[in-house]
Amino acid sequence: MVGKAQGMYAYSSHTEISLLMVLNFAFTEGKYNGSTLSVLARNEAFSTMREMPIVGGTGVFRFARGYAQARTRSMSQVEAIVEYNVFVFHYR
Numbered sequence: 001m002v003g004k005a006q007g008m009y010a011y012s013s014h015t016e017i018s019l020l021m022v023l024n025f026a027f028t029e030g031k032y033n034g035s036t037l038s039v040l041a042r043n044e045a046f047s048t049m050r051e052m053p054i055v056g057g058t059g060v061f062r063f064a065r066g067y068a069q070a071r072t073r074s075m076s077q078v079e080a081i082v083e084y085n086v087f088v089f090h091y092r
């Protein structure tokens with residue numbers, strides 16, 4: 001494990017399953033330890049792939065810009081395992 005995803009989502013549509021995502025990727029190991037990346041995005045949770053913007057970051061990721069692609073790997077009634085592939089430009 002290199003860090004944790006921390007945040008929350010809210011249901012943001014009354015006609016489809018569309019979420020408002022507010023989350024940070026907080027790194028706790030290696031050269032990114034202490035740095036974060038921030039996501040503020042719409043998540044159409046039942047689509048095969050969802051793209052979300054990376055709106056910024058801290059530490060190594062100051063001024064970061066980029067995007068994440070999320071894919072659900074498994075889902076039960078109580079939890080989901082989701083893979084995020086993250087692509088960012090940053091300057092340190």
Ligand SMILES: *[C@@H]1O[C@H](CO)[C@@H](O)[C@H](O)[C@H]1NC(C)=O
Nearest residue numbers: 027028029030031032033034
């Ligand atoms: C990560 O950073 C924290 C805070 O600076 C430190 O306490 C911790 O030991 C660091 N962990 C690693 C694996 O370097």
